[in-house]
Amino acid sequence: MRGSVVLLLLVWGLCGSEALQEGSRLESSEPQSKILTEAAEDLPEDNAKQTDIWAEVRMLQDMLVEVRNMEVGLKEVEGLKAELIANKMHMEQLEMRLRQSEVKTTELEEESAALQARLSSSEGELVISRSRIDQLEKQTAGAPKVAFYASLTNSGHVGPFNTEITLKYSNVWTNIGNAYHAATGFFTAPVRGVYYFQFTLCIDQEGFMGVYMYKNNQRILFNWGYTNENGYLKCLTNAAALELQAGDEIHLRLPSGHSVYDDGNRYTTYIGYLLFPL
Known part of the structure; x- marks a missing residue:
């Protein structure tokens, strides 16, 4: 019991x-x-x-x-x-973010290296350009500065005439170097070099317009046009780059039977300047 x-x-x-x-x-x-x-x-x-x-x-x-x-x-x-598992997962996430950061850092380093290379190349090109500019400045330091711009007249029609005449562009707006002579209509090259010339002609009545360009006594260019309308402007423009010796002369002549028109609006103009000396 x-x-x-x-x-x-x-x-x-x-x-x-x-x-x-x-x-x-x-x-x-x-x-x-x-x-x-x-x-x-x-x-x-x-x-x-x-x-x-x-x-x-x-x-x-x-x-x-x-x-x-x-x-x-x-x-x-x-x-x-459980805490260790959570910590392990957190560490894996941190490792993944670290790898991503390392990849991003590598990409940034590569971009930085490429930019540095481009910068070095640009600096080299800048040095070369600066050297070329210095050379051009030295070459042009003693060269004369030549440029002119003139319009023909304020009085309207010029021509037609029975004979060829020299056009005298009397309204001179620019004449650096004083190589253009308004009294004669002649441009005289002060130095040997390449010069640029451009002219524009207009007409507002029925008939022919035209111009000859002479180098000294040699005719080197002829432009002309025709209109059968009165009161409407018709214009033409041409240009030439010429190698001239010091003392060579350029002038424009109006052919016989042709006319041009100009007034205060400067329709008929003439320009020239030295591109570079030789």
């Missing part, structure tokens, strides 16, 4: 321990270990066998406590494991 009581107390203690592990709250206000201890004390201790049983009961209680501690430790280990 006593053995049965002890066995029942042991089973009840184990059940109580399992209930505590699952989180069930006991209605009893005293711990099971205390109840078991008091129950054991109420039993008569008449032999060594009963003492061994209670020792085993206490040992089982100690084992249950250790099991609970192990379960708590396992939960902590699981928590640490």
